[in-house]
Amino acid sequence: MDRLPSTTAPRVRRSRAEQKQKTRDSLVAAGLMAFTRDGYHGATLDGIANEAGFSKGAVYSNFGGKAELFLAVMDYNLSVLRSDGWDPFALPSTNDADTPGATAGTPDEDVAEIVRGFGLATLEFITTAARDETLIHALRARVQVLLDAYGRVAATHRSAGECLAAEDVAQLMAALDQGASLLALSGVATIDGALMRSGLRRLLLDATNAANERSPSPDGHASPLPDVEQVRRLIRDMPGD
Template sequence: MDRHSTPAARVRRSRAERQRETRDALTLAALVAFARDGYHGASLEAIAGDAGFSKGAVYSNFGGKAELFLAVMDYSLQTLRGDDWDPFAAAETGDDRAPQQGEPGAPEQGQTGAAEQGEADAAEMVRGFGLATLEFITTAARDASLIDSLRARSQVLIDAYERAAAARRPPGEDLPADDVARLMAALDQGISVLALSGVASAGDALLRTGLRRLVDPANAANEPPPARDDTTSRLPDVDRVQRLIHDTSEP
């Protein structure tokens, strides 16, 4: 070290900042655990341990498993809160495809295998969290202390669809935008349940087609049908979960 230099002053984090970091770490560890073990099967002690804390840290930040799951739902719903969320946007295709083996910019064979495995792991996590969400819904719907919290999270999805419906509202439409939004949310959740049930043709492409037909049926009827092999899902999307896996696996 240069004898004329001085060490950088250590920045002390506030109590609120430390608590936020703890909550974030527990939330991300819980997402992984719920996706892997299900809502009922996940252990708060194991979640705390995966995040590097004792079980007491969970109860210092959350009221219990249900409140922790609600925090994970909030994390998954973040993308819906911004005005730039577009439920009609298609997955990248054509010229945006990744370079293939032998093409300039293509990854080496080992890197390709790792990327495919990472995508498969992320897709499995998305599916696992969807199943855990179904478990939570059936539990919360029977619990008077949780039903309002569950309704509030569902409203986030409806509000996002209402913004999308209002932006694409065709002339002469007399069905209120909030009613259209509820129909869109119902289609979204129904497609998700079908996909989780193993219906191979239920995916993002079919959902986008259905959403467009709900919002503007006259114009959407002239569009080509969706590709039946496009079965990607969202909330949270696979790319986002891949980044999460990468971030949480680093020391």
Template sequence: MDQHRQTPARRRRRTRAEQKLQTRNALIEAGLMNFSRDGYHGASLEEIADTAGFSKGAVYSNFGGKAELFLAVLDHNLSTLRGEDWDPLAPAGSTGADRAPLPAEVAGDRDRAEQLVRGFELATLEFITTAARDDTLVPALRIRIRTLLDAYERVASDHRAPDEALAGDEVAQLMAALEQGVSVLALSGVASVDGSLLRLGMRRLLGDSTGDTGRPGDTSLLPTVEQVQRLLDDSSVETDASE
């Protein structure tokens, strides 16, 4: 027997907390895919669990139901796509993050990413109309809207004109309203506003009339397709099918 033969390093066993977090993240990713495809009302918890590789019981072990799972997907999107370095005024592809390599499974599938963007926007509208009529969900909805407004207020503060008369939170509300209005126009199919025109409109709200008016044809909604593609990559986790 070779006494110099090395014993393989023992693989560290995941703690119960780590397993639970991985399961939760897998369900959030599956929720994003299923809500985008089937809508908020059309998506089923059974199919979401199956997509993630778990039983329906795993959903209820991590979330109180469909609404709580959808809120978790919203939270993940907000934290991933609207972080501290988010700048909706920057041209698409102008930052290092925008140039990050895309995962092989979605890098060449722009149609899939665009469908995901559109589908989740529609599901979010469904959820908002439902939550706004449910006194138990209104507080949670307001928290997420506040998070969105806070992200815009950071942008407004960074780009605020010296002679701007409106308060930062007022500018943030107008910027968010413009973005959401553009989304509704696009989702309805009535009209389409490309990304450069949307950025130009936001600059005008900030009192900046010097923004790019050439308006190259980047037509994706906010969040951009590239951001959603990265979201898919960032949220993918290794799941334990035995859980």
């Protein structure tokens, strides 16, 4: 009797490197959630490991400690800025079907709360790293990613009448970006996306386009890294079994 063909897909065995990367990605995702919920100081490696489904030893086999894990989460958030195609003036999609990771199980309010929670944890980390001779260098490297990204924008959109160096304009743009985030986190004020883009354009001496940016915009407010779409992407790509 002929054997019927199996309808079960063959199980693909991961290489050791692939398995290690999967474990690392799971810990980064769990770390984001834990830091968001409990803050940088409140989150524990035991809790993060348990949330990811691993032992604490798995954390130490991938990261040197909580600070290094937090830096890895920051690196994920900053990955979009490393691309030459990053555009702070691009209008976000208003179509849920076009939004990475948009699912019925992850309402916008929940994602926005994750963004806010991690922003507050980042402030905790900054105050810790600023007093640590080792961590301050790692923190500066991450800030430099933001400065480099705005530096590329400043160089590309440089006005003929600009007298400041692109690096100086980039610092001013980054300061506006992070200052807006701080205002949003403190609850003092909320800067919507249109106003943020208008301010950035004014720093590029582009007053005409800056005025056009003030038309009503549905894209919300400037928020600290990670942004909403970054969080949705992380939830979507969160490693499964």
